[in-house]
Amino acid sequence: MHTERFAPSPNGRLHLGxxxxxxxxxxxxxxxxxxxxxxxxxxxxxxxxxxFERAIEEDLAWLGLQWETPVLRQSARGAAYAAALETLRARxxxxxxxxxRKDILAALDAPQEGGPDGPVYPGxxxxxxxxxxxxxxxxxxxxxxxxALGGARALADLTFEELDRGPQGETGTxxxxxxxxxxxxxxxxxxxxxxxxxxxxxxxxxDAFQExxxxxxxxxxxxxxxxxxxxxxxxxxxxxxxxxxxxIRDAAGRRLAKRDRDAGLHELRExxxxxxxIRARVGLP
Ligand code: GLU
Numbered sequence: 001m002h003t004e005r006f007a008p009s010p011n012g013r014l015h016l017g018x019x020x021x022x023x024x025x026x027x028x029x030x031x032x033x034x035x036x037x038x039x040x041x042x043x044x045x046x047x048x049x050x051x052f053e054r055a056i057e058e059d060l061a062w063l064g065l066q067w068e069t070p071v072l073r074q075s076a077r078g079a080a081y082a083a084a085l086e087t088l089r090a091r092x093x094x095x096x097x098x099x100x101r102k103d104i105l106a107a108l109d110a111p112q113e114g115g116p117d118g119p120v121y122p123g124x125x126x127x128x129x130x131x132x133x134x135x136x137x138x139x140x141x142x143x144x145x146x147x148a149l150g151g152a153r154a155l156a157d158l159t160f161e162e163l164d165r166g167p168q169g170e171t172g173t174x175x176x177x178x179x180x181x182x183x184x185x186x187x188x189x190x191x192x193x194x195x196x197x198x199x200x201x202x203x204x205x206x207d208a209f210q211e212x213x214x215x216x217x218x219x220x221x222x223x224x225x226x227x228x229x230x231x232x233x234x235x236x237x238x239x240x241x242x243x244x245x246x247x248i249r250d251a252a253g254r255r256l257a258k259r260d261r262d263a264g265l266h267e268l269r270e271x272x273x274x275x276x277x278i279r280a281r282v283g284l285p
């Protein structure tokens with residue numbers, strides 16, 4: 001059954017960009033007679049706040065959206081993430097990394113543009129394992145992951161379907177590219193130093209758990225999707241269809257951020273804007 005999820009991080013209030021994402025997913029699920037699910041990505045315990053969780057649900061309800069309960073919270077999913085990490089570890093695809101951001105920047109030969117997660121990790125701890133007593137993250141050995149899936153040629157047969165568009169107009173069937181994964185993404189973090197699962201791992205495990213058939217999210221996340229497709233292949237999880245929608249921008253053309261108060265749903269509601277005006281503002285019927 002067509003199943004969509006909206007997966008906000010409760011570390012701030014929702015703005016017009018979130019409303020657009022949630023309404024697109026909700027409309028698509030309703031049109032297909034399918035399901036609309038909410039997932040609170042509260043994995044970053046230092047930033048997630050219960051008052052933002054309540055505010056998110058309040059704003060979504062005000063928009064007229066309905067979702068199934070109970071709501072999935074990533075903070076309750078530690079065991080599932082640990083099992084997925086163990087699968088990858090047993091295949092020899094993870095290694096501990098004690099580097100700080102500063103260490104990583106210092107180890108880079110030249111400033112880089114960076115991939116979906118910023119500067120590509122130079123592999124310091126892959127070459128020389130850190131003292132196990134130090135707090136460490138777990139990284140995916142990307143080159144080993146490509147090999148585990150049969151090498152660069154076999155990887156090109158792994159695809160995902162883009163129902164909208166990527167930032168360069170990419171649409172339709174998107175094959176994975178080993179060079180890009182190794183060169184532009186590199187050894188991404190899958191478990192953080194505080195022990196929590198990192199975004200890429202949690203999102204893949206939870207999309208499968210929630211049986212999401214469709215992932216509707218902002219175009220800024222398009223570059224993360226090949227990483228998610230790779231993890232699905234490694235973990236034996238199904239691949240949903242992806243729709244990376246255009247980003248909602250402010251009057252100056254900048255992407256909305258949580259600090260943009262004038263685009264906040266709460267502020268707009270207080271100012272007397274109606275849910276149907278919100279729909280019109282983001283270009284939805
Ligand atoms: N929690 C992510 C965010 O708020 C959403 C990730 C996703 O939809 O995959 O940006």
